[in-house]
Amino acid sequence: MSTTLLLQPPTNSSPQTAFTLSQQAKSFFTAQATWLSALPYPLNLFVNTESQEKWATYENIFLACLRTGDNDSAHRALEELTARFGKVNERVLALQGLYQEATAKTQQDLEEVMMQYDVILKDDPTAFAIRKRRAALLRSVGKQTEAIADLIKLLDASPTDAEAWAELADMYLGQGMFEQAVYCLEEVLLVMPNAWNMHARLGEVLFLSANNMEAGREQLKTLSESMRRYCRSVELCDDYLRGYYGVKVTTGRLLEVLEGVKKPQQSAADPTTGDLAPPSLPTVKKLNELATSKLAEIMRRGSAGDKNWDGYSQAELTAVRSLLDGDTQKIER
Structure with missing residues (x-):
């Protein structure tokens, strides 16, 4: 059984990985029960079976x-832990x-x-x-x-619990409470500023929030912030498919919005609130082209199973193909 597979965080395991791991559970239990007893006395007295990795497994x-x-x-593993x-x-x-x-x-x-x-x-x-x-x-x-009330009580007592903040953000999002969800994800990033997946998650929530706004300055600001969060995620994690997918989608939406915004408003920042100026049209176009190129490379090499490019699921690659095909159809029209 692969050591990497045994120690992989369960929240990151795909269904196939979970199935493989469960299929090998019985052989793992048998090996754990027999290898120590096979050692002759007094060698077995000097072997320490305690380790963080063992109980994580x-x-x-x-x-x-x-x-x-x-x-x-599952019950047998629970008995061992108990x-x-x-x-x-x-x-x-x-x-x-x-x-x-x-x-x-x-x-x-x-x-x-x-x-x-x-x-x-x-x-x-x-x-x-x-x-x-x-x-x-x-x-x-x-x-x-x-x-939600339970998690709020927990966070009142432990305000640096990033997992609880992320769960609370997901619950707020399910209720359509975008502002509260954004606040919770920002709290996650205060605790874990380099968590690229959370930057991308915040980008998703901001993008959904922008789509529920009327056209105008506020929508432009929210879309711009969404794009920046996705850019930060790929800056922290190269070849991050979800991040580049977000950059592609947000820049595509920004290109539509910026064309309808007057130039003076487009370049203005708001120093009183600390808001950044919306990105320029050339910048957005370059980012869109970069995301398109990167997604095409990920799809090509991931589908071919190239070394170090096999970590993408088939569903992710299919979604990328659909996005790029849709972009191609727009250009042809």
Whole structure:
């Protein structure tokens, strides 16, 4: 089993990776149980099996098995984690709750899990992992308002929790509350200023917000900021498909908007609010051409499976092809 696969953060794992990992779970458990006992005495006394990587592997296997429906293997991994860290460990309690949520068969089962979370939080209001699970469960059953309130309570106590800010931004976005979602993502970037994926996510939210505005100066400012966020994401991570896709889309929209904006307004900045001047038309055109060229290269080399270019999913490459084909059709017309 690949070490990289075992230690890959589960939130970044594709469905295929999760399936592969879960398929190899039983052999992993067998290897863990037998390799130490195979060493002769007294060598086995000098071997330390404790490591951060080992328990990260168990947790990744647990999550992968839950995703693929292998509840038996997930339970075995959970038992190992519980035996090592104890039943009252906050992270173990959160994983136990996740297991119960995933294996719940009725609404009543989910309500019982919720009551368990309430009991834990009553005894320890600072159990952030449990509060996050409670918010996730509330969201999954459609109680968005309560989930948002839970995360706000968590962030009042721990304002530097980037994961909670990102989740709250996603919930606000689902409610169409763009301004609040933007604020939350800006808080994420205060904690993690070099997180290129969060810059791109903020660019997405700003772009969606601009599309819901009437044509005018405010829309132009929002579109410009969206483009800058995408540019920052590809500056931090070269060959970032999502970033270049965003640059392509936002610059295409900006080209349409800038043509209808008078030149004096287009070049003016607002020093009272710290707003930057909108980009010039030549700059936007150059960025659009750069994004087009880069996306074409990613699609060509990713589809061919070139070395170091095989990290893109087929869905991503298909989306790029569709975007570039649509651009070609516009030019032909």
